[in-house]
Amino acid sequence: MAKIFVNFIQISSSPSMLFRRIFTSLARSDLQTSLIPKDIISSGFAISSRFDQTQFRLRSQKEVNFGSSPLLMSSDNKMNETRRPPGVPLPPVTAEKVELLRGLESALGSPFSSDSLSPAPKPLVIVISGPSGVGKDAVIKRLREVREGIHFVVTATSREKRPGEVEGKDYYFVTKEQFLQMVQRNELLEYALVYGDYKGIPKQQIRDFMSKGYDIVLRVDIQGAATLKSILGNSAIFIFLVAESESALVKRLVDRKTETTEKLLVRIATAREEVKHLKDFDYVVVNAEGKLENAVKLVESIIDAEKARVWQRRPVI
Numbered sequence: 001m002a003k004i005f006v007n008f009i010q011i012s013s014s015p016s017m018l019f020r021r022i023f024t025s026l027a028r029s030d031l032q033t034s035l036i037p038k039d040i041i042s043s044g045f046a047i048s049s050r051f052d053q054t055q056f057r058l059r060s061q062k063e064v065n066f067g068s069s070p071l072l073m074s075s076d077n078k079m080n081e082t083r084r085p086p087g088v089p090l091p092p093v094t095a096e097k098v099e100l101l102r103g104l105e106s107a108l109g110s111p112f113s114s115d116s117l118s119p120a121p122k123p124l125v126i127v128i129s130g131p132s133g134v135g136k137d138a139v140i141k142r143l144r145e146v147r148e149g150i151h152f153v154v155t156a157t158s159r160e161k162r163p164g165e166v167e168g169k170d171y172y173f174v175t176k177e178q179f180l181q182m183v184q185r186n187e188l189l190e191y192a193l194v195y196g197d198y199k200g201i202p203k204q205q206i207r208d209f210m211s212k213g214y215d216i217v218l219r220v221d222i223q224g225a226a227t228l229k230s231i232l233g234n235s236a237i238f239i240f241l242v243a244e245s246e247s248a249l250v251k252r253l254v255d256r257k258t259e260t261t262e263k264l265l266v267r268i269a270t271a272r273e274e275v276k277h278l279k280d281f282d283y284v285v286v287n288a289e290g291k292l293e294n295a296v297k298l299v300e301s302i303i304d305a306e307k308a309r310v311w312q313r314r315p316v317i
């Protein structure tokens with residue numbers, strides 16, 4: 001036994017690794033039955049977290065918290081502490097279900113709770129960005145159709161309305177003067193001058209919908225995403241939409257027929273620079289030609305995964 005310990009100390013680079021090795025080995029060896037109680041051996045996790053917790057305090061704070069979770073750490077102790085009233089035996093497992101459950105509850109000392117074991121998800125703030133013409137509007141339009149519980153923030157803009165765009169649905173179309181008044185009144189979370197036109201995000205709209213439990217989707221260009229990142233940090237989710245290639249992006253912009261050649265040139269040159277900012281985002285979603293549906297599904301999966309996070313983001317607008 002002493003030899004085993006000496007060997008482990010020599011080859012293990014950290015105390016935590018050392019003990020994991022010890023117990024992995026013990027669990028495999030014949031020594032286990034005499035050294036470790038069976039109920040502990042049956043749970044490898046219980047072994048490592050208990051020893052990490054009691055012997056060492058070298059792990060990160062998060063891991064220590066996890067290891068010391070009352071549910072994980074004390075299940076054995078709780079069972080040992082459970083005091084059944086004397087003379088009240090546990091019903092056999094073959095008993096009627098109701099009787100069995102009642103017996104288990106009384107042995108545990110409290111009824112089984114029907115409360116949700118997962119925390120209520122908090123409203124998310126999701127920032128969707130990407131180069132001009134990549135399909136931000138197209139993805140958001142489809143997401144709006146397939147997913148409930150999201151509020152798509154309507155941006156205020158001083159640009160001209162494009163054919164088919166609806167006031168209050170696609171944008172709030174305002175004059176430059178009106179826009180600048182909103183800026184002065186501090187009503188915008190973020191704003192920018194984009195290709196000669198102002199675009200900005202009204203704060204009150206976000207607050208109103210978050211208080212009703214809605215997730216918030218913001219559609220901004222790369223410049224806007226950078227500003228939002230500096231304001232919201234990690235409290236929001238940043239998604240970068242890309243085309244499958246530069247040539248696919250250019251084709252999409254040309255086919256849209258909303259820009260003059262000069263404006264096209266500016267947008268494409270800008271897009272080349274913008275893709276360099278990918279690293280500042282949390283997720284990248286490819287919106288490939290004819291595969292809009294896939295892009296939307298991936299955005300939905302990201303939202304679902306974020307809802308399942310143990311440590312939820314807490315955006316404050």
Ligand SMILES: Nc1ncnc2c1ncn2[C@@H]1O[C@H](COP(=O)(O)OP(=O)(O)OP(=O)(O)O)[C@@H](O)[C@H]1O
Nearest residue numbers: 132133134135136137138252256288289290291292
């Ligand atoms: N997956 C796709 N396959 C084919 N065409 C697409 C796809 N996604 C979007 N489009 C088309 O590409 C064009 C550009 O899309 P959209 O206007 O949504 O881009 P955008 O990123 O919102 O652009 P901007 O920032 O300039 O407003 C539109 O004509 C749209 O219908």
